[in-house]
Amino acid sequence: MLYNNNKIALVDCNAFYVSCERLFNPSIEKKPVVVLSSNDGCVISRSTEAKLLGIKMGEPYFKVKKIVKENDVKTFSTNFSLYGDISRRIMKTLKQFSPQMEIYSIDEAFLDLSSIQNENLLEHGCNIRKTILKWTGIPTSIGIATTKTLSKAANYIAKKEKSGVVDLINSKNIDEILSKIKINDVWGVGGQLTKFYINNGINTAYDLKNMHNGWIKKNTSVFGSRTAMELKGIPCISLEPHQTKRKSCCVSRSFGTKVTKLEGLNEAITTHCLNAAEKIRLDKQTVKKITIFIRTSPFHAKNNYYANSKDIDLPIRTNDSIILIKQALLALKSIYKEGYRYQKTGIIFSGLKDTDIYNKNLFSSLNNDEKRIKLMKAIDHTNFKYGRNALSVAQAGFKKKWNIKKQHNSKIDTACFDFLPVVRIV
Amino acid sequence: MKVLLPFHVNKVGAGFPSPATDYVEDDIDLNAHLIKNIPSTFLIRVQGKSMNNVGIQNGDLLVVDRSLNPKNFSTVIVNINEELVVKSFIKEKNQTFLTSGSKDKINLVENPEIVIWGVVTYTIHAL
Numbered sequence: 001m002l003y004n005n006n007k008i009a010l011v012d013c014n015a016f017y018v019s020c021e022r023l024f025n026p027s028i029e030k031k032p033v034v035v036l037s038s039n040d041g042c043v044i045s046r047s048t049e050a051k052l053l054g055i056k057m058g059e060p061y062f063k064v065k066k067i068v069k070e071n072d073v074k075t076f077s078t079n080f081s082l083y084g085d086i087s088r089r090i091m092k093t094l095k096q097f098s099p100q101m102e103i104y105s106i107d108e109a110f111l112d113l114s115s116i117q118n119e120n121l122l123e124h125g126c127n128i129r130k131t132i133l134k135w136t137g138i139p140t141s142i143g144i145a146t147t148k149t150l151s152k153a154a155n156y157i158a159k160k161e162k163s164g165v166v167d168l169i170n171s172k173n174i175d176e177i178l179s180k181i182k183i184n185d186v187w188g189v190g191g192q193l194t195k196f197y198i199n200n201g202i203n204t205a206y207d208l209k210n211m212h213n214g215w216i217k218k219n220t221s222v223f224g225s226r227t228a229m230e231l232k233g234i235p236c237i238s239l240e241p242h243q244t245k246r247k248s249c250c251v252s253r254s255f256g257t258k259v260t261k262l263e264g265l266n267e268a269i270t271t272h273c274l275n276a277a278e279k280i281r282l283d284k285q286t287v288k289k290i291t292i293f294i295r296t297s298p299f300h301a302k303n304n305y306y307a308n309s310k311d312i313d314l315p316i317r318t319n320d321s322i323i324l325i326k327q328a329l330l331a332l333k334s335i336y337k338e339g340y341r342y343q344k345t346g347i348i349f350s351g352l353k354d355t356d357i358y359n360k361n362l363f364s365s366l367n368n369d370e371k372r373i374k375l376m377k378a379i380d381h382t383n384f385k386y387g388r389n390a391l392s393v394a395q396a397g398f399k400k401k402w403n404i405k406k407q408h409n410s411k412i413d414t415a416c417f418d419f420l421p422v423v424r425i426v
Numbered sequence: 427m428k429v430l431l432p433f434h435v436n437k438v439g440a441g442f443p444s445p446a447t448d449y450v451e452d453d454i455d456l457n458a459h460l461i462k463n464i465p466s467t468f469l470i471r472v473q474g475k476s477m478n479n480v481g482i483q484n485g486d487l488l489v490v491d492r493s494l495n496p497k498n499f500s501t502v503i504v505n506i507n508e509e510l511v512v513k514s515f516i517k518e519k520n521q522t523f524l525t526s527g528s529k530d531k532i533n534l535v536e537n538p539e540i541v542i543w544g545v546v547t548y549t550i551h552a553l
Contacts, residue, residue: 027508089465135466135493137543414468423503423510424474425482425526 006235007113007144007169009125010151011094011132014139014159016107017045020086021076023137024412024421032073036061040077040408041254060299077409085415089136097128102240110148112239118170125165144169148237149230152187153178153205178231179206188227193220205231245283245352251276252293252346257401259342265294266329267397272347273328274396277321280349281380286317288351290324292331297343308335317353320372321379324349325395460548466493468544470503470510477501477512477526486551488512490544501546506532510543 013019017035022028032049036042043050043059053071055064061075068075087106095101100112116124125142132140143154145168157177158166168174184194186205196219202208208216209231216225226236251272259265269292280287295307310331318324328347382391413419461467468490476483480501488503496502496515504513504524513524516531523531524540534540 024510026505026510029505029508092465135463137492417469420469420471420487421510422471422473423488423512425472425477425484425512426474 004146004233004235005114006146007116007118007121008146008148008151008239009098009111009113009128009142009144010104010148010155011109011111011128011140011142012155012159013090013107014141014164015045015047016087016138017076017078017083018047018050019138020083021079021410022047023086025410028074032071033076034064034068034073035076035078036408037254038078039254039256040075044078062299075408079410079412081413081415082410085413086136086138090132090138090140093132093135094128097124097131100239100241103243110151110239113144121169122165122167125167126163129164140164142166146233147230147235148239149187149227150174150233153181153231156181156185175206175209178209179204181205183208186227186231188223193224196220245285245354247352248348248350249276249280249352250346250348251279252344254344255342258297259345260338260340262333262336262338264401265332265336265342265345266395268345269328269332269347270325270393270396272345273325274321274392276347276349277319277324277376278380278383280352281319281376283352284355285352286319286355287314287324287349288317288353289313289349290328290331291348291350292328292335292346293348294332294335294342294345296340304340306337306340308337310335317351319355320376322372322393325393329395460489461491462547463491463493466544467491467547472512472549477514480514480549481551482512482546482549483551486549488546489548489550491547492544494545494547496542496545503543503546505541505543512546515542 018033032053033047034043034050035045037044040061043055046055050073053067091103094109098111102110104110121144125144129140129142141155141158142165143151143158145151145154150168154166154168158164181204183189183197183203208228216228229236290312291309293309296305312327312331379391411419412421470488470490472486490503498517500515502513502515503510513526516523516525522534525531
């Protein structure tokens with residue numbers, strides 16, 4: 001085996017959204033709690049107590065409603081402004097433990113711990129965990145190993161340990177630990193690959209680690225062999241401290257109430273378009289391809305089910321909301337069918353590139369472009385100052401009947417003066 | 427957090443240069459003075475009664491730092507009976523207590539389930 005000096009920690013928050021809801025609400029500390037996706041569609045975060053009741057990740061709310069009622073499970077709608085602020089605090093706190101850090105998601109980060117002596121790694125991990133808990137109130141699990149994939153595996157085990165920290169670098173029984181991890185729980189092994197591996201007798205992380213390199217290279221993609229190499233302790237996926245810009249941007253929502261008419265869908269698509277366009281302008285990017293999709297509930301009887309999508313390749317890349325909306329609505333019209341009760345719609349902008357790569361097209365009028373860029377800047381500036389949708393297009397609708405108010409929002413926002421948490425004097 | 431830029435008195439150009447130029451400081455940034463540890467500090471609104479002995483009144487804004495450990499007479503946020511409340515933290519010999527005003531003391535050694543949520547560092551009161 002190659003000698004590898006890397007020391008990588010994966011810090012992952014435990015049931016992050018639930019933990020955020022609990023931070024200012026001690027009455028739900030020991031109770032089963034779930035957080036539901038937008039418009040209360042699916043379960044996207046579960047407390048340990050909720051997991052024990054058999055509530056699965058991603059399950060639609062109506063399927064677990066019975067368990068929720070019978071066991072008095074506390075349910076919350078997402079409060080992303082709160083989660084975002086708590087996440088920012090966690091990442092800031094983590095930064096002091098390692099200058100080299102990759103924020104992997106809202107609740108996960110990889111840290112480079114190569115400056116820490118091997119014998120101090122476990123203690124260091126425990127210290128990180130203790131500090132995050134004290135400073136932000138959020139419990140975490142930490143896995144330390146020589147590669148990212150192994151640190152993910154260590155984290156998976158740490159989630160089940162009381163200490164919350166697992167260090168594979170000083171561990172003598174890595175193989176024993178890896179044999180406890182099912183192949184579908186290995187980072188980077190998706191549904192298709194899982195099937196293929198199981199068919200070939202590879203059931204655990206340990207099995208994959210022991211496969212011959214040649215066999216893996218021959219039978220899987222470059223990503224497949226990367227995962228296997230990383231399990232062997234050979235780093236193939238490096239830490240990326242600088243955030244790479246997104247290559248695509250998706251905004252989609254389930255409707256609060258089902259939508260049947262084209263007007264309602266038009267409003268939703270326009271709203272999503274505006275949100276996505278604002279995001280990419282913030283990152284100074286432009287769009288080449290728009291995809292829109294609509295579908296009814298997959299739980300409906302077969303003859304009532306309809307789902308379709310449409311791609312539009314733009315002749316000139318742009319980040320102009322008005323052009324994007326126009327194209328998206330044309331696409332929507334071409335796939336809309338009357339007589340269905342639509343449950344979800346969304347939009348994906350892809351082929352994103354930096355604005356400065358923006359090529360002027362032979363047919364684009366220079367003057368008009370300048371004006372539009374100024375208009376977009378004015379819209380973004382206004383909305384930043386006075387709240388999203390302060391300036392919108394009328395097409396996005398005013399009442400937005402499809403977007404009913406969230407039912408169980410905790411209404412606490414640690415980053416907004418009007419919604420600060422409250423304490424009592426008794 | 428907002429970073430405020432210094433206001434330069436002396437613009438380039440004509441006239442006698444302002445003698446204050448060398449003494450230009452940043453605008454006063456309250457965040458920098460009231461918040462020592464940004465990620466662990468929360469603003470929390472008081473609701474209910476007042477705690478006159480420590481100068482906290484209904485509706486005040488508390489600056490709460492979770493990273494601090496309470497000292498004798500610290501004002502703290504605690505989780506008691508599934509609720510976040512404001513109390514005074516008192517040390518006596520080897521014992522620690524929570525009180526509000528002169529009322530009943532809660533012995534922390536006898537109630538290990540009570541968790542200190544954070545330490546109040548400032549209270550902001552609108553006049």
